[in-house]
Amino acid sequence: xxxxxxxxxxxxxxxxxxxxxxxxxxxxxxxxxxxxxxxxxxxxxxxxxxxxxxxxxxxxxxxxxxxxxxxxxxxxxxxxxxxxxxxxxxxxxxxxxxxxxxxxxxxxxxxxxxxxxxxxxxxxxxxxxxxx
Numbered sequence: 588x589x590x591x592x593x594x595x596x597x598x599x600x601x602x603x604x605x606x607x608x609x610x611x612x613x614x615x616x617x618x619x620x621x622x623x624x625x626x627x628x629x630x631x632x633x634x635x636x637x638x639x640x641x642x643x644x645x646x647x648x649x650x651x652x653x654x655x656x657x658x659x660x661x662x663x664x665x666x667x668x669x670x671x672x673x674x675x676x677x678x679x680x681x682x683x684x685x686x687x688x689x690x691x692x693x694x695x696x697x698x699x700x701x702x703x704x705x706x707x708x709x710x711x712x713x714x715x716x717x718x719x
Contacts, residue, residue, distance in 0.1 A: 613670045613675075614668040614670060616692075616693060617668050617670055617675040617677060617686055617693050618665050618668050618677060620639060620686060620692065620693040620694070620695070621665070621677040621679065621684045621686065621695070622662055622665070623635075623639060624636055624639040624640075624660075624684070624695050624698065625660055625661060625662035625663070625679065625682070625684075625698075626662045627639070628655050628656060628658065628660040628661075628698075629660055629661040629662050631656050632656075633651065633652030633653060633654075633655050633656045634652050636652075636655045636656070636660075637651040637652055637655055639694060639695055640655070640694060640695050640696075640717070641687055641689070641694040641695060641696045641719055642694075643696070643719035644694075644695060644696055644697065644698075644717055644718060644719045647717070647718065647719060648717065654717075655717065658698070658699055658716045658717055659699070659716070660682065660698055660699055660716070660717075661681070661682070662679070663679045663680030663681060663682065664679065664680050665677060665678070665679055666678040666679060666680065672688075673687055673688040674686070674687055674688075675687075675688070675693065682698065682699060682700065682701075683700040683701070683702070683713060684697065684698045684700065685697040685698075685700065685713075685715075695717075696718070696719050697713070697715040697717060697718040697719065698715065698716060698717045698718075699715055699716025699717055700713040700714065700715040700716075700718075701713065701714055701715075
């Protein structure tokens with residue numbers, strides 16, 4: 588392998604490592620927001636939980652601080668994080684959350700979501716307790 592080929596391979600490996608590092612930093616940020624939200628809602632702290640909701644999701648609740656606590660959301664082990672640009676999905680034991688990246692950080696757009704496999708063809712494969 589010539590010097591040019593070696594440089595291209597090395598540059599490719601460095602780029603792959605940097606890209607992987609950015610992806611895992613995003614995953615960590617998304618997962619942390621989801622855990623803070625679920626922890627606050629599950630512990631009866633409606634105010635902090637509502638602050639982590641996307642504005643549309645908070646407005647969809649009649650009384651955000653009360654309704655978010657009574658939704659029965661609980662934190663659990665993170666089973667998976669998927670990030671697509673400004674959108675993300677976090678799978679937790681018994682729950683799925685959808686988040687959006689706003690200028691001030693990640694916010695929860697939908698929570699308390701459960702798969703509806705029989706409805707996936709309609710474009711609404713999840714039923715959510717809280718949603719925009």
